[in-house]
Amino acid sequence: MGKTISETIISEHTDREVSAGEFVVSRVDVAMVQDGTGPLSVQELQKLGMERVFDKKNTILFLDHASPSPRKELSNAHQMLRKFSKKTGAYLSEVGEGVCHQRLVEEWVNPGNIVVGADSHTCTAGALGAFSTGMGSTDVALAFALGKVWLKVPETFKFIIKGKLSPGVFSKDVILFIIGMIGADGATYKAMEFEGETIDNLSMDSRFTITNMAIEAGGKTGLIHTDGTTKEYLEERGRSNKYQEIKADSDANYEKVFEIDVSKIEPIISFPHTVDNVRKISDVEDIKIDQVYIGTCTNGRIEDLRIAASILKGRRRHPDTRLIVIPASIDIYKDALKEGLLETFLEAGAALESPGCGPCVGVHKGVLADGERVLSTQNRNFKGRMGNPEGLIYLGSPATAAATAILGKITDPRKYL
Amino acid sequence: MLIKGRVWKFGDDISTDHIAPGRYFHLRSNLSELAKHVLEDADLTFASKVKSGDIIVAGRNFGLGSSREHAPRIIKLAGVSCIIAESFARIFYRNSFNIGLPLLEADTDKIEEGDELEIDLERGKIKNISKGFSLDSEPISPFMIRLIHDGGIEEHVKKYGDFKID
Numbered sequence: 001m002g003k004t005i006s007e008t009i010i011s012e013h014t015d016r017e018v019s020a021g022e023f024v025v026s027r028v029d030v031a032m033v034q035d036g037t038g039p040l041s042v043q044e045l046q047k048l049g050m051e052r053v054f055d056k057k058n059t060i061l062f063l064d065h066a067s068p069s070p071r072k073e074l075s076n077a078h079q080m081l082r083k084f085s086k087k088t089g090a091y092l093s094e095v096g097e098g099v100c101h102q103r104l105v106e107e108w109v110n111p112g113n114i115v116v117g118a119d120s121h122t123c124t125a126g127a128l129g130a131f132s133t134g135m136g137s138t139d140v141a142l143a144f145a146l147g148k149v150w151l152k153v154p155e156t157f158k159f160i161i162k163g164k165l166s167p168g169v170f171s172k173d174v175i176l177f178i179i180g181m182i183g184a185d186g187a188t189y190k191a192m193e194f195e196g197e198t199i200d201n202l203s204m205d206s207r208f209t210i211t212n213m214a215i216e217a218g219g220k221t222g223l224i225h226t227d228g229t230t231k232e233y234l235e236e237r238g239r240s241n242k243y244q245e246i247k248a249d250s251d252a253n254y255e256k257v258f259e260i261d262v263s264k265i266e267p268i269i270s271f272p273h274t275v276d277n278v279r280k281i282s283d284v285e286d287i288k289i290d291q292v293y294i295g296t297c298t299n300g301r302i303e304d305l306r307i308a309a310s311i312l313k314g315r316r317r318h319p320d321t322r323l324i325v326i327p328a329s330i331d332i333y334k335d336a337l338k339e340g341l342l343e344t345f346l347e348a349g350a351a352l353e354s355p356g357c358g359p360c361v362g363v364h365k366g367v368l369a370d371g372e373r374v375l376s377t378q379n380r381n382f383k384g385r386m387g388n389p390e391g392l393i394y395l396g397s398p399a400t401a402a403a404t405a406i407l408g409k410i411t412d413p414r415k416y417l
Numbered sequence: 418m419l420i421k422g423r424v425w426k427f428g429d430d431i432s433t434d435h436i437a438p439g440r441y442f443h444l445r446s447n448l449s450e451l452a453k454h455v456l457e458d459a460d461l462t463f464a465s466k467v468k469s470g471d472i473i474v475a476g477r478n479f480g481l482g483s484s485r486e487h488a489p490r491i492i493k494l495a496g497v498s499c500i501i502a503e504s505f506a507r508i509f510y511r512n513s514f515n516i517g518l519p520l521l522e523a524d525t526d527k528i529e530e531g532d533e534l535e536i537d538l539e540r541g542k543i544k545n546i547s548k549g550f551s552l553d554s555e556p557i558s559p560f561m562i563r564l565i566h567d568g569g570i571e572e573h574v575k576k577y578g579d580f581k582i583d
Contacts, residue, residue, distance in 0.1 A: 044571060363439065
């Protein structure tokens with residue numbers, strides 16, 4: 001019997017042939033925590049007397065969720081992580097350097113790796129053909145110290161995506177469409193492999209948006225096999241020597257196979273308070289929006305900023321709608337600066353913030369008032385997510401977000417093509 | 418392991434934001450303070466009502482969302498002995514067993530708030546003492562049962578010096 005991508009990668013890390021359903025102890029290549037989950041990891045390692053890391057270069061502490069810190073408790077949490085970094089040699093990604101998942105794919109993750117992160121969206125890196133999954137603080141703390149993790153080898157759902165996307169429709173719409181179809185628990189415990197001509201034609205930036213949201217269907221990870229696009233991306237990032245072909249065997253065993261034609265889908269909006277509560281944009285009545293947020297590990301990449309800027313160029317936000325733009329990493333920020341995108345955002349009336357998670361996690365940089373509505377390019381719209389349970393969160397693509405900022409209500413981006 | 422307790426009932430899709438809201442992000446290094454807000458966005462008064470040994474019963478996809486281990490930790494800290502739901506989100510499931518909080522998957526439709534339950538964890542038997550019926554839960558894997566007996570993954574690693582799967 002052939003192997004899925006997950007079975008292939010986990011077999012390589014356990015030195016034996018594994019298949020779905022087995023419990024295994026696996027080596028780990030990259031392990032990371034962020035400022036919301038890392039302090040608990042450090043506390044647990046202190047309790048265990050195991051304040052050490054298995055590989056200094058590949059254990060990373062990201063200060064991104066509350067960054068720069070808005071209050072003293074969080075400043076103290078940052079200090080705890082900085083001290084741990086000094087003591088153990090673990091790499092510290094400082095305030096302003098960017099969101100963990102974006103930084104990971106830019107600098108650390110390679111095809112065939114096993115990556116564990118104390119953040120649910122660690123699945124993002126699966127677009128590079130890595131087995132990358134989110135866990136709790138204690139799991140990752142133990143991975144820091146021991147360089148390994150216990151895993152249940154997941155069953156896999158395969159999604160074969162076909163059809164050319166219409167203008168104004170992007171990978172964000174594709175993944176929202178899929179989650180709407182299978183539900184927020186439609187792939188619970190499963191690995192999700194995405195393939196097909198639509199995926200083949202997506203850039204790496206667009207692919208990361210797809211795998212980023214595997215967790216929003218309950219998935220353990222999202223995976224895309226490697227190809228020329230993966231290779232080019234690694235070359236651009238100075239890691240061409242790390243390319244290897246990672247794909248499933250043709251006779252691999254899948255629990256379910258979905259074939260989805262996306263040639264006719266429209267821009268999709270996810271309504272409060274669950275990600276699977278999706279609507280076609282043409283079915284959405286005029287809904288006034290108080291704040292638009294373009295950024296995050298889902299859609300804060302350079303391609304996203306280019307798309308948003310192309311719509312906002314020469315236009316301004318609606319006077320009653322705030323616009324917040326946050327590039328996901330410092331490299332993206334610099335590229336956007338060079339390309340003049342930041343100027344476009346500023347002229348459109350945007351509040352431009354330093355790289356990090358921004359208002360997505362409800363800590364700072366745009367907490368909603370009671371009853372306010374936000375249209376965000378992030379991945380999640382749970383009640384209270386953005387810091388106020390009385391706020392309403394709508395999810396969409398960067399194009400939809402830009403068009404919405406201009407008219408101050410949920411707007412079909414195809415209007416501006 | 419026998420668990421006995423009174424039920425608090427919740428619906429479907431209780432997220433980690435319901436359990437440990439993002440606006441209390443700054444309390445993440447202070448679990449006993451964070452526990453005062455446990456499940457606040459699903460039931461504002463839960464934290465003040467819950468008693469040691471109580472059982473949470475819910476619908477589908479309990480614990481969806483963030484990887485924050487703080488969510489199961491503050492539920493356990495509030496005294497909850499077990500959670501029964503129709504299904505759990507993956508990271509929450511893993512985190513709970515890692516910290517020694519047992520979860521069971523079962524059809525929870527006929528269990529109501531205030532019911533007294535008696536649970537045999539290894540056998541997967543749930544007895545509703547108040548209503549006089551019994552339910553079978555989905556079996557828990559032997560490794561997860563071992564984690565509960567060891568008192569969580571840290572105690573497990575202390576005991577064996579490693580992860581002991583077999």
